[in-house]
Each structure stands twice: as structure tokens, then as C-alpha cells.
Amino acid sequence: MKRCLLLVILLPLLIAAKRETTEHIRINQLGYLPGGVKAAVWGNLSDGMINSFELIDSASNKVVFKSSAGKPFGAYGPFRQSFRLDFSRFTQPGTYFLKAGTAVSPMFRIAGDVYTGAADFCLRYLRQQRCGFNPFLKDSCHTFDGYTLYGPMPDSTRIDAFGGWHDASDYLQYSTTSANTAWHLLAAYRDFPAVFTDKHNASGLPGSNNTADVLDEARWGLDWLMRMHPKSDWLFNQIADDRDHRGMRIPALDSFYGRGFERPVYFCSGQPQVQGVKYKKMNKSTGVASTAGKFASAFALGHSLLKKDDPAYAAELLKRANSAFALGVQKPGVQQTASVLSPYIYAEDNWTDDMELAAAQLYGVQRKNTLLQAGMVYAQTEPVTPWLGADTASHYQWYPFINIGHFELAKVAAGKQKQQLSGYYKTGIEKVWAKAKQNAFYRGVPFIWCSNNLTAAFAIQCYWYQQLSGDDAFAALAQANVDWLFGCNPWGTSMVYGLPERGDTPADPHSAFTHLKNYPIDGGLVDGPVYGTIYGSLIGIRLAEPDEYAAFQSSLVVYHDDYGDYSTNEPTMDGTASLIYLLALKENEGRIRK
Incomplete structure (x- = not known):
């Protein structure tokens, strides 16, 4: 059911390790700008910690950057333990993957054109x-x-x-x-x-x-x-x-x-x-x-x-x-x-x-x-x-x-x-940051219906505040909200149909076009995760197929790539329009930073 053409061709031993581990690394599947904030999240469905992580060049298989994993952020969603892996200091363009503990991330690019198009x-x-x-x-x-x-x-x-x-x-x-x-x-x-x-x-x-x-x-x-x-x-x-x-x-x-x-x-x-x-x-x-x-x-x-x-x-x-x-x-x-x-x-x-x-x-x-x-x-x-x-x-x-x-x-x-x-903008951002800084995903947006729309909009507010004030104190928070939409979330999936092209993206949205005719709804931003309490109270929701993300659901928050779930997997045109503005902003940032 899932379009998972992406991921990566890694060494067989690493692939086997990834399948067996309870540890996972979540990344922005679109990639990262060389001069921008670059972070991923390591999460463990079981007990266990990490001390460090490595950034590895995919062509040479050599470690190009190594750093402390920093402080543990503790439990979040399905994960019993989590760390935020910050590799912002590394700026060399190329194709890489991360390794921490037994977890290996999908490959991703660092380049000025990761948002182009x-x-x-x-x-x-x-x-x-x-x-x-x-x-x-x-x-x-x-x-x-x-x-x-x-x-x-x-x-x-x-x-x-x-x-x-x-x-x-x-x-x-x-x-x-x-x-x-x-x-x-x-x-x-x-x-x-x-x-x-x-x-x-x-x-x-x-x-x-x-x-x-x-x-x-x-x-x-x-x-x-x-x-x-x-x-x-x-x-x-x-x-x-x-x-x-x-x-x-x-x-x-x-x-x-x-x-x-x-x-x-x-x-x-x-x-x-x-x-x-x-x-x-x-x-x-x-x-x-x-x-x-x-x-x-x-x-x-x-x-x-x-x-x-x-x-x-x-x-x-x-x-x-x-x-x-x-x-x-x-x-x-x-x-x-x-x-x-x-x-x-x-x-x-x-x-x-x-x-x-x-x-x-x-x-x-x-x-x-x-x-x-x-x-x-x-x-x-x-x-x-x-x-x-x-x-x-x-x-x-x-x-x-x-x-x-x-x-x-x-x-x-x-x-x-x-x-x-x-x-006014700063006050609102600080209210979100007070919650976000407590978890590895820097997540401070509530999981209400259309949470992805709020996520895109909030990232825009952070960027607008920086433009008006010259204060970049919330740059990491802004980028975390962008990263969330493209895979740095508990489920490891992009929330945009077909983007990136070979990524883990929605394949079974709540849409007649896909459900009846198998028409791709390229570029549609789905509603996004909701609190488990909201999901349990909505009328007429019934999953049509087994949940491929079952291991990553929690009492806190759920997301389903299933047309039967209109609360988390229905694309919206206004959310997509906000995302278009945000992606244009990010593409422009990549052009400026070249």
C-alpha cells in the first residue's frame, strides 16, 4: 500500500540491523540546506540510550561528522526515549545517512536545491x-x-x-x-x-x-x-x-x-x-x-x-x-x-x-x-x-x-x-516554544484536526518574525516544523502526497480521485496527526486496511495512511496553499545561501 520507493540502498548488514531494531532515526526526506539548521530525531520503542551519532557519506561509506547525542528528551508518542541529533555545523553538500545506536536513517541530501520545484x-x-x-x-x-x-x-x-x-x-x-x-x-x-x-x-x-x-x-x-x-x-x-x-x-x-x-x-x-x-x-x-x-x-x-x-x-x-x-x-x-x-x-x-x-x-x-x-x-x-x-x-x-x-x-x-x-509574533512563538523545547521533535503545535495546516502556518510566522526583527532565536523551531511535514515525525513519513518523489509519502488518502480511480493527487498536504482522544470520538471512521504505522501509534497521537481516516489523511487546498508559500520561502532561502 505504501509508496516506499525511496529509501535507500545500504549495505545488507545495515538493512538487516534496521529491520530488527526498535531504534529509528527520523529525517527531513527532502534534505537540508548547507547553511541551515540540520537536525534529525532518534527514537527507541524500547529502553536504551545513545551517547553519539555519526553522519556517513553514502558514496564512500566514511564517517564525515560525529557528535555527542546531547541530552535525552525522554518519552514522546510511541518512543520511550528520544534524542535530537543536530549536525548543523556540517555544511558540505552531498548525499549522506545517519547512524546512531543500531538505527540507520534513509539517505538524504545536503544541497542548496533540496526545495527547488x-x-x-x-x-x-x-x-x-x-x-x-x-x-x-x-x-x-x-x-x-x-x-x-x-x-x-x-x-x-x-x-x-x-x-x-x-x-x-x-x-x-x-x-x-x-x-x-x-x-x-x-x-x-x-x-x-x-x-x-x-x-x-x-x-x-x-x-x-x-x-x-x-x-x-x-x-x-x-x-x-x-x-x-x-x-x-x-x-x-x-x-x-x-x-x-x-x-x-x-x-x-x-x-x-x-x-x-x-x-x-x-x-x-x-x-x-x-x-x-x-x-x-x-x-x-x-x-x-x-x-x-x-x-x-x-x-x-x-x-x-x-x-x-x-x-x-x-x-x-x-x-x-x-x-x-x-x-x-x-x-x-x-x-x-x-x-x-x-x-x-x-x-x-x-x-x-x-x-x-x-x-x-x-x-x-x-x-x-x-x-x-x-x-x-x-x-x-x-x-x-x-x-x-x-x-x-x-x-x-x-x-x-x-x-x-x-x-x-x-x-x-x-x-x-x-x-x-x-x-506580538514573538509572544505567540514563545508560547509554542515553551512546549516544543520539552521534546526531541520540537513539537509545540497541538494535535487538533488539520494539525499539519497549523504546522505550516506556524513555521511561516517564525520566519516572518525573523524577517521583521532580525532575531534568529527561533530558527531551529521553524525548521523543526518544516522537517516534521517531510518525515521527521514519529511515523517517518512525509505528509505531502508524492513529495519527495521516491519518499515515504501518503498513498491512500481520503480522496475519491485516488480511492475510485487511482489518480495521484500530487502535492496535496494531508490533515495530519490528531490526538488519540479526538480520533476515538469522531463519527464514521473505519480503517480499510491494516495499519502499516501501527508500531508508531500512541495514546497521545495517531496518523493513518488510509482513506477510511478522514481526520488525519484528507488533503486540504488551504493547507496546501500555506505549504506552497512555505516551500517557496525555503527554495528562495536555498538560492540566497548558495
């Missing part, structure tokens, strides 16, 4: 998630969307909601996650344009169109967002609902809503909406600013990047950025998502972070001091994203998973304001 690779997943015309299938879907609910117009009014992305390898579509996705794609191109290529046209089909593929993808999202904000006082929050989960199918066969192939489009009413009929619940919506702010920030950033090549389109984006921002000001509060069959929703509880980002992006375009002032007021309302340092949170309770507005506002602020915003 990774961000572009993950764009494959977003193209495959396109709704409307899907370039992977070369077919169209959901062309009849949709009929309205909860709006000022009569229910079942027909609107054009064609396009966008499917949310999480199912076919729901959410404005909040889509706007966040579009923003990250736009920001990745703005900040690291050199890492992206042009191998696809605007439709997502192969062929250059003189526009970076990441911008083509962002514009696909912006087009849909404009359809979801068709009038200055109309804003829609989602298409479809959890009736989607009645069964797996290819998207063109979606007909679960009682109106043929037409699906419901939920209006941002700012009032409670349905949350599981049989549970007799309503969600806790209080306003529209959480959605409106995300629209405004994506539109404003899109305007900044597209105004030179397409001024008419950019002007329309700016118009809608201002109208969305105005709606957020008029109706402060959160617009949570709706569900019909189950109690699970995106239970967002914060909104001032969204309005802060919107104010910052609009200030960058219009230079109105009132926007800068408003942004600072919003920033002071939520200085630290509440999950940072916490042990748990509700699903998407604090979304996006870091306060992006602090970074964007700090870039246009000056003096004490910039220091204040940077300080």
Missing part, C-alpha cells in the same frame, strides 16, 4: 481541485451552481457561482478557505517570484501563457470570489454542505441536494445557520467580518499584482475589496459555516485578524491613514492568535491559523508600531 509541484493539487472546468479530468463539473439560502433574496434564487476550488478532496466550497488560499498564492508570487515557472495556461492545461502558474491559479480563485461577492451588499459563504459526504464519486456526478446537479449557495447573513438537523443545533454566527475581511485582503493583493498587466480587472478587484471591507465594518463578527447531517463545521471564532489584514492590504494600495489606524486597532484586539501555546481548539476556531495581518501591517508601519506587531 517543491512549491510548483504542490500547485498540481490545486489545479486538480478546480471546480467548473477541471484540467486534470479535462471535464467540467458543478456548472449549475447554484440556488441561494439565507439571503435577502427569496430562497432558491439562481445565481452564477461557477468555478473556484473544491475544499478538501471532497466537493464543498468555502469562501473563507478559498480567499485564504488565493491570498497565499498571491503572496508567494509577490515575495518569491523567481521560484515559480510557467508551464500551464490559465485553464490549467499544459502550455505557457507568459504568466507564472501560481498567478494563473490565484486568478482562478479570484474569479470565483468575485462571483461570490456579486453586489456591494451581497456576500456568499459556501457552496454545498455535508450532504456531500454521503459517498465518494467523481465531481461531475455530484447530485446530493435534491435539485439535480444544482447545489445550495449559503449567504453571509451574519445570523446563525443550520448545524446538523438531527442535533437541533444552529451555528454561532454573529456577523460577516470574518469572511468579508478575507475577501477584501485577497482582492486588494490581487489588485496590486495584476494592475500592470490587466488594469481593468485589477480595478474591479479594488472596487470589490472596498465593498467587502465596508461589509466587515458594518457587520462585525464571525460567519461560521453550515452543516445539515453532522455537527462538524468550520467553527471560526475570530474576525479582527481578518479585518486587520484587509486594512493593511488596502492601505498598501490607497495609503489612507484611516486604514492604517483601523489596522492597528484590530491588531491590538487580537495580539496573539489564541491557539498558540494552547493544547486544543475547535475545528478552524482560530482561522487563518496565524495572524497574517501583523506581518502585512508591520511592513507599512514604522517605529514603535512595527516593534509592537513584531512583539
Whole structure:
């Protein structure tokens, strides 16, 4: 079941030792930058310690670096003992493996190009998630969307909601996650344009169109967002609902809503909406600013990047950025998502972070001091994203998973304001570090649903703090979160489908594309590990095949590469978009360090 082409060709004796040992070394399968932080984790499923470790050149089989194993970190997850193996002082490019005790790691590279092409690779997943015309299938879907609910117009009014992305390898579509996705794609191109290529046209089909593929993808999202904000006082929050989960199918066969192939489009009413009929619940919506702010920030950033090549389109984006921002000001509060069959929703509880980002992006375009002032007021309302340092949170309770507005506002602020915003980031990072420094993986991100999304976002916050302050005190923590996503975790697996190409990566995700058709969903970041208590409480989870990671599960945390586990192995487009930004940042770092 597992795609394990990677690993390595080692001496037969070493391979045999690896199979028999209870000791394991976890690495970043993508590799390490020569001048960057380089660490792996040794863990023992039984008792036993190590004193030192060796870095061995794979070609010569000679030891090129040896060091003390440092302090023991003790038990974590399935491991009774663990050590953090730091070889940052070794900077020579090449291909190597680590040996400690009886454990031998897979081979890995140290090189300036270990992240090259990774961000572009993950764009494959977003193209495959396109709704409307899907370039992977070369077919169209959901062309009849949709009929309205909860709006000022009569229910079942027909609107054009064609396009966008499917949310999480199912076919729901959410404005909040889509706007966040579009923003990250736009920001990745703005900040690291050199890492992206042009191998696809605007439709997502192969062929250059003189526009970076990441911008083509962002514009696909912006087009849909404009359809979801068709009038200055109309804003829609989602298409479809959890009736989607009645069964797996290819998207063109979606007909679960009682109106043929037409699906419901939920209006941002700012009032409670349905949350599981049989549970007799309503969600806790209080306003529209959480959605409106995300629209405004994506539109404003899109305007900044597209105004030179397409001024008419950019002007329309700016118009809608201002109208969305105005709606957020008029109706402060959160617009949570709706569900019909189950109690699970995106239970967002914060909104001032969204309005802060919107104010910052609009200030960058219009230079109105009132926007800068408003942004600072919003920033002071939520200085630290509440999950940072916490042990748990509700699903998407604090979304996006870091306060992006602090970074964007700090870039246009000056003096004490910039220091204040940077300080907010530091406070949040310190809360996570207080937990992370107690274990060998430097893990301080809670194992809630979509923990990988939080991991990617938190790594970005660490890098942004370093950029704003010049303080590199958390460089090892930032890199540990990157390493976690690519194999330096208890299971020794990458959390990104197909990356690296010959790595231990997800092969059986919760996706109709793979489960029904064996289509690869290249570049998709899966949800990630969850607490054992969360896994045990979720509805409808049943593993379809024996668990190849059974030895590495624990009461603390579980992860399954099995399509039956939607909690840990379902890819998401917004998490993947955050990862695209992070991988672009890392590829750019490799270029700078050469």
C-alpha cells in the first residue's frame, strides 16, 4: 500500500540491523540546506540510550561528522526515549545517512536545491481541485451552481457561482478557505517570484501563457470570489454542505441536494445557520467580518499584482475589496459555516485578524491613514492568535491559523508600531516554544484536526518574525516544523502526497480521485496527526486496511495512511496553499545561501 520507493540502498548488514531494531532515526526526506539548521530525531520503542551519532557519506561509506547525542528528551508518542541529533555545523553538500545506536536513517541530501520545484509541484493539487472546468479530468463539473439560502433574496434564487476550488478532496466550497488560499498564492508570487515557472495556461492545461502558474491559479480563485461577492451588499459563504459526504464519486456526478446537479449557495447573513438537523443545533454566527475581511485582503493583493498587466480587472478587484471591507465594518463578527447531517463545521471564532489584514492590504494600495489606524486597532484586539501555546481548539476556531495581518501591517508601519506587531509574533512563538523545547521533535503545535495546516502556518510566522526583527532565536523551531511535514515525525513519513518523489509519502488518502480511480493527487498536504482522544470520538471512521504505522501509534497521537481516516489523511487546498508559500520561502532561502 505504501509508496516506499525511496529509501535507500545500504549495505545488507545495515538493512538487516534496521529491520530488527526498535531504534529509528527520523529525517527531513527532502534534505537540508548547507547553511541551515540540520537536525534529525532518534527514537527507541524500547529502553536504551545513545551517547553519539555519526553522519556517513553514502558514496564512500566514511564517517564525515560525529557528535555527542546531547541530552535525552525522554518519552514522546510511541518512543520511550528520544534524542535530537543536530549536525548543523556540517555544511558540505552531498548525499549522506545517519547512524546512531543500531538505527540507520534513509539517505538524504545536503544541497542548496533540496526545495527547488517543491512549491510548483504542490500547485498540481490545486489545479486538480478546480471546480467548473477541471484540467486534470479535462471535464467540467458543478456548472449549475447554484440556488441561494439565507439571503435577502427569496430562497432558491439562481445565481452564477461557477468555478473556484473544491475544499478538501471532497466537493464543498468555502469562501473563507478559498480567499485564504488565493491570498497565499498571491503572496508567494509577490515575495518569491523567481521560484515559480510557467508551464500551464490559465485553464490549467499544459502550455505557457507568459504568466507564472501560481498567478494563473490565484486568478482562478479570484474569479470565483468575485462571483461570490456579486453586489456591494451581497456576500456568499459556501457552496454545498455535508450532504456531500454521503459517498465518494467523481465531481461531475455530484447530485446530493435534491435539485439535480444544482447545489445550495449559503449567504453571509451574519445570523446563525443550520448545524446538523438531527442535533437541533444552529451555528454561532454573529456577523460577516470574518469572511468579508478575507475577501477584501485577497482582492486588494490581487489588485496590486495584476494592475500592470490587466488594469481593468485589477480595478474591479479594488472596487470589490472596498465593498467587502465596508461589509466587515458594518457587520462585525464571525460567519461560521453550515452543516445539515453532522455537527462538524468550520467553527471560526475570530474576525479582527481578518479585518486587520484587509486594512493593511488596502492601505498598501490607497495609503489612507484611516486604514492604517483601523489596522492597528484590530491588531491590538487580537495580539496573539489564541491557539498558540494552547493544547486544543475547535475545528478552524482560530482561522487563518496565524495572524497574517501583523506581518502585512508591520511592513507599512514604522517605529514603535512595527516593534509592537513584531512583539506580538514573538509572544505567540514563545508560547509554542515553551512546549516544543520539552521534546526531541520540537513539537509545540497541538494535535487538533488539520494539525499539519497549523504546522505550516506556524513555521511561516517564525520566519516572518525573523524577517521583521532580525532575531534568529527561533530558527531551529521553524525548521523543526518544516522537517516534521517531510518525515521527521514519529511515523517517518512525509505528509505531502508524492513529495519527495521516491519518499515515504501518503498513498491512500481520503480522496475519491485516488480511492475510485487511482489518480495521484500530487502535492496535496494531508490533515495530519490528531490526538488519540479526538480520533476515538469522531463519527464514521473505519480503517480499510491494516495499519502499516501501527508500531508508531500512541495514546497521545495517531496518523493513518488510509482513506477510511478522514481526520488525519484528507488533503486540504488551504493547507496546501500555506505549504506552497512555505516551500517557496525555503527554495528562495536555498538560492540566497548558495
